Structure formats: C-alpha cells, structure tokens
Amino acid sequence: MKLKGIIGFFIFCLGSMTAQEKKWTLEECVYYAVENNLTIAQYELDLENAQIDKSDAIGDMLPNFNMNARISGNSGLVLDQSRNQQVSGTVTTASGGFGSSVNLFDGLRNIHRLNRAKLNALANQYRLDNLKDDIMLAVANAYLQVASNKESLKVFRAQYAVTEQDLTRTEELVAAGVVPKGDLLEIQATAANQEQQIVNGENQVLLARINLAQLLQITDYENFDIAEEDFNISPSNILEQSPKTIFNKALSFRNDIKFSMSNVELAMKDLQIAKGAAYPTLGAFFNYGTQYSSEFRNPATLERIPFTDQLYLTDGIAYGLQLNIPVFNGFSVKNNIKRAKIGVDRSRLQLEQDKLDLENNINQAYVDVKSFSKAYEAAQKTLDARRLAYNYSKERFEVGLMNAFDFSQAQSRVDNAEAELIRTKYDYIFRVKVLEFYFGLPITLD
Template sequence: MKIKIIIGLFIFCCGVLSAQEKKWTLEECVYYAVENNLTIEQFELDLENAKIDKSDAIGDMLPNFNANASLSGNSGLVLDQSRNQQVTGTVTTASGGFSSSVNLFDGLRNIHRLNRAKLNALANQYRLDNLKDDIMLAVANAYLQVLSNKESLKVFRAQYAVTEQDLVRTKELVDAGVVPRGDLLEIEATAANQEQQIVNGENQVLISRIGLAQLLQIRDYENFNIADEEFDIPPSNILDNSPKTIFDKALTFRNDIKFSLSNVDLALKDLQIAKGAVYPTLGAFFNYGTRYSSEFRNPLTFDRIAFADQLYLTDGIAYGLQLNVPVFNGFGVKNNIKRAKIGVERSRLQLEQDKLDLETNINQAYVDVKSFSKAYEAAQKTLEARRLAYNYTKERFDVGLMNAFDFSQSQSRVDNAEAELIRTKYDYIFRLKVLEFYFGLPITLD
C-alpha cells in the first residue's frame, strides 16, 4: 500500500514539475486559444443550433403521423355514445385511432426554409471562423508583447551589470582621490534608476504574461510562461504586392466577408419565404378511428358485443384535401414582404461596409508595415550612433576627462535607444504578420 502511495506522489510531482517547466511557443498558444476560448465554444453551440434548424426544415416537408387513445368511465344517468342513448348505470368507453397529414403546397416556403437553414448553418460557420481569426491575431499580439517586454528586461539587467562595474571602478577612483565624490553619487543614482527600470520591466513581463494567459483561458498565471526565444525580423516579400492586390485576394477567403455575403443570401431567402405567404396552401389528410362501450349491445338480442368485435364494427376512416386561399390578413403578409425587402437592403449595405472596412484595414496595415520598417531601421542607426558616442564618453570618463553626470546622460541615451529598438522591432513584426494574415499566410515567426 505504501509503495502505491509513493508511486502516486512521484507521478503527481512529475506532472507538477512538467507543468511548471512548460514553455509555450506561439503556435501552441494560438492552437490552445482556438481550442479553449469560451466565446468560440458559445459560437460552436450556435452552429449546432443552426444544424438543428436544418433538421427542423427537413421535418416540416415530411408527413406527420399521430396516434391517440382514451379510456373513461361514467356512473349514473350517462350518455352511451355507442348507441347515442341515455342509460342509467356505469358505462366504460374507449376510443382510439391515428391520423396523418402532409403539406402538398405552401408557396414553396418549406423549400425556402430548408435552403435558409442550410445557409444559416454556413453563416454560423463563417462567423465562428472569423472569431478564430480575430483570436489568433490577438494571441499573436499578446505573445509578441511578452517577448518585447522580456527582451527589454534583459537589456535593463545587462545595463545594470555594466553600471555595477562602473560603480566599483568609480569607488576605487574616489578612494584614490582621482575623481570627486559627486561622480560616485551620480553613478549610484544611475544604478538606482536602472534598478527601478528592472522592477518595472519585471512587472511589465508579468502583466503581459497574465494578459496572454487570460486570452488562453489559463488561470495558473504563476507557472505560465512562453519559450525563451529571440526572433529576428522574418523575411517577407509581402510589400511586393500592392494594397489593391492584397485586398482583392482577401475578398476571396476572409471569413468576415463570407459571413456578410451569407447574410445577404439569408435576407433574400427571408424575402422568398415572406412572398410565399400570398399563395394558396394545399394539404392532404388521412384519419382512422374506432371506439368501444361497455353498454354497446346487439340491437336484436341485446347481448353485449365483445371488445374486439366492437372495434371492428365501429371503426372508420376519413381522408381528403384541404385548400386555404389567403384573401385578407390585416396587411400582415404585405408588411412582412416590405420588412424582408428592407432586410435585404440592410444586409447589402452591411456587406459594402464590411468590404470598405477591410480595405481600410489593409491600407492601414500596409502603411504601418512600411512606417515601422523605417522606424526600425532608424532605431538601429540611432542605437549604433548612441553606442559609438557612449564608447567615446566612456573612454573620456575612464581617464577623468568627463564628469559622471555627462557620462550617465550618455548611458541613458543608449538605454533609451535600445528600448526603442526593441519596441519598434516587435511592432514591425506584428504589423508584418497582420498584413501577411490579410494575404492568407499563417501566423508564424519563422
């Protein structure tokens, strides 16, 4: 028994350690978010409902079949329905039968409802896929934000390590009387400021990790982390295509556009269903019934007739056709047609608006890629220049030709340039992936 407990604890501890050591890649985050997002699960339920509506529409086109049976007892002066006479005593009666009816013609509304149900299921699928697209972009943005904050934190720690070395060296120079004590205080102030940057950087990493975990519906924030990877600007030739080319391709596969198109088709089906109400409806029916009474007697011998014989003697059938012609229904049919026409026009306007929004977003994404590309190149040049200037000032500071304040200012400019380079780098990567996503390329950092 003890051995089983020890083995169980070992397996549990291994599972906990495995969960703590797991580092999530971008692809894993995207896949997990799509599989576990609560809104996606709700939309999937809507899709299942749409499929049930399709089954309902098919069922409305089939004949119905219903059976019925009843049993009752009456005491005193009662009506014997089998003989249609008043009798005194206790009478037990029973009846049963079945009926069936089918709609032969209803202005093709049942056919249109079936087609509408199919379109609605397709529209819900497009709606679900569009939500997945939005979540994938949101996860990619959050993931890159975590990476950006992690790289910034690494830079802050590396800068602090260099400052610590400068602090040690400056203390030695102060003790030797080479430089004034004010320079030491200035370096200490710089170190304190960098310690604050490290604390803020750690907080930013934690907050961004929590934000990403919330997108993934993961509540174990403390043990959630992403892979410690460094990504360079991925190669891409997306800018070889014009915004018009990207927009034209996006129209062929974007799920939000497909969803809008399906809404137009749904509105047209609603109009056809509304117009079908002006036509006559034709249906067929068939009914069979029989009955039993405990006081049903032979009219010649007055003997009670057996149960089975009564069912045979009293059964009957009814069948026929039923035609309904709409003449006047308080303007209801006419107004429903008008509403359906308005719905068609509204869905068409929404489609054009969605196309316009997509074109605007693509043009903005295209401009963002070019802008952030230039900003990243400028940040690289700025950092290179700041580092050269810093190296020059450091040489002067080391030989006592520059005071600590000017040296710390030079170092601060390098810090700002490195932070700006990291920010523009990941902003550029994300904008690049957004534009590629509009072109139909998957979200990867390869």
C-alpha cells in the same frame, strides 16, 4: 503494491515537473487558444443549433403521423355516445385512432426554409472561423508583448550590470581624487533608477504573461511562460504585393466577408419565404378511429356487444384535401414582404461596409509595415550612434573631463534608444504578421 505506488508517485511528479517546465511557442499558443477558448465553444454550440434547424426544415417536408387513445368512466345519468342516448348507471367508454397529414404546397416556403437552414449553418461556420482568426491575431499580439517585455527586462538587467561596473570604477576614481564624490552619488542614483526599472520590467512581464494565459484559458499563471524563441526580424516578401492585390486575395478567403455574403443570401431566402405566404396552401390528411362503450348493446337482443366486435363496428376513416387561400390578413403578408426587402438591402449594405473596412484595414496594415520598418532601421542607427557617444563619454568621464551628470545623461540616452529599438522591433514583427495573415499566410515566426 508499494512498488506500484512509488512508480505512480514518480510518474505524477515527473508530469508535474514537465508541466511546470513547459515553454509555449507561438504556434502552440495559437492552436491551444483555438481549441480551448470559451467564446469559440459558445459559437460551436450555435453551429450545432443551426444544424438542428436544418433537420427541422427537412422534417417539415415529411408527412406527420400521430396516434391517440382515451378511456373514461361516467356515473349517474350520462350520455352513451355509442347509442347517443341518456342512460342511468355507470358507463365506461374508450376511443382510439391514428392520423396523418402532409403539406403538399405552401408557396415553396418549405423548400426555401430548408435552403435557408443550410445557408444558416454555413453562415455560423463562417462566423466561427472568423472568431478563430480574431483570436489567433489577439494571441499573437499578446505573445509578442510578452517577448517584448522580456527582452526589455534583459536590457534593463544588462544596463544595471554595466552601471555596477561604472559604480565600482567611480569609487576607485573618487578614492584616487580624479573625480569628486558628487559624481559617485550621481552614479548611485542612476543605479537606483535602473533597479526600479528592473522591478517595473518584471511586473510588465508578469502582467503580459497573465494576459496571454487568460486568452488561452490557463489559470496557472505562475508556471506559465513562453519559449525562448528567436525573434530576430526575418525578411518578408509581403511588401512586394500591392495593397490591392492583398485585398483581392483576402476577399476570396476571409471568413468575415464570407459571413457577410451568406447573410445577404439568408436575407434573400427570408424574402422568398415572406412572398410564399401570399400563395394558397394545399394539404392532405387521413384519419382512422374507433370506440367502445360498456353500454353498447345489440338492438335486437339488447345484449352487450363484446369489446373486439365493437372496435370493428364503430371504426371509420376520413381523408381528403384542404385548400387555404389567403385573401386578407390585416396587411401582415404585405408588410412582412416589405420588411424582408429592407433586410436584403441592409445585408447588402453591410457587406459593402465590411469590404470597405477590410480594404481600410489592409491599407493601414500595409502603411504600418512600411512605417515601422523605417522606424526600426532609424532606431537601430540611433542606438549605434548613442553607443558610440556613450563610449566616448565614458572615456572622458574616467579621465575627469566629464562630470557624472553629463555621463549619466549619455547613458540614459542609450537606455532610451535600446527601449525604442525593442518597441519598434516588435511592432514591426506584429504588423508584418497581420499583413501576411490578410494575404492568407499562417501565423508563424519563420
């Protein structure tokens, strides 16, 4: 038993270490969010409800069948219902039966309700899938924000390491009398500022990790982290497609558009159901019943009739058809039809609005990709130029031809250029993923 306990404890510790050391990739985050998001779980329940509505619509087209039974006792002067006479004493009565009815015609509303229930289930599936699309984009954006902040933190630390070298070198120059002590104080101020940048960068990484973990419904923020993936910009062919081509393809698979189209079909079914209320309804029914009384007697002998015999003597059936013709119902039918027509028009307008929004989003995403591509290229050129200028300034500073303030300004321009490069890099990566997503490509880093 001790050996099993030791093995179990070892497995538990190993599992805990594995969980703590797990690094999440972008694909893992996206699919985990889809499987564990609370809003998605709520939408899935709505989908289950819609499927139950379909079962209700099928049941409304089938005959119903119900049974009933009743027993009672009365004392004093009571009515014996079996003989329809007043008697004195205690009378026990019982009755029972069953019945069935079916709706033969109700203006085809039962068929339209069934078709509507099927459409509603499909619409809820589109709504659920559209939510998953939105969450995947949100997770991708949050994931890249973590990666961007972590890369910025690496740059801050690398910059601080260089400044420490400059600080050591400046101390030597001050000791040798090459540069004044004020230059040393300037470098020390730069180092202190970079230390503050590192602290702020660490906080930004933590906040970004918490934001991503919350999207994944993960509460262990301390042990949650993303994988060290390669986020170098890879070539994309998405700009070879025109915005119109991307839009036309998006119309064929985007779940928000499918959801809007299904809402139009639902509104049309509601209109058909409203119009069906203006037609006559025809139903059929069948009922069987029997009864028993403790005072039910044979008229000739005045003897009580046994229970079983009474059931056969008092039973009966009823059957027939029932026709209802709507004539006037306070304009309710007419007004419901008008409301249903307005619902159709509203859903069609919403569909056109959703198409317009999708086209605008795609055009904006297309422009963003081109803009951030140029911005990234410009930021890269700027950084290269700033680094050359910094190296030149460093050489002048070390020989006493530049003061510490101007040297720190040159270094600050390099820092700003590196920060701008990181920002434009991840903005460009995310915009490319968004545009590719509109074109039907999965969210990956390939």
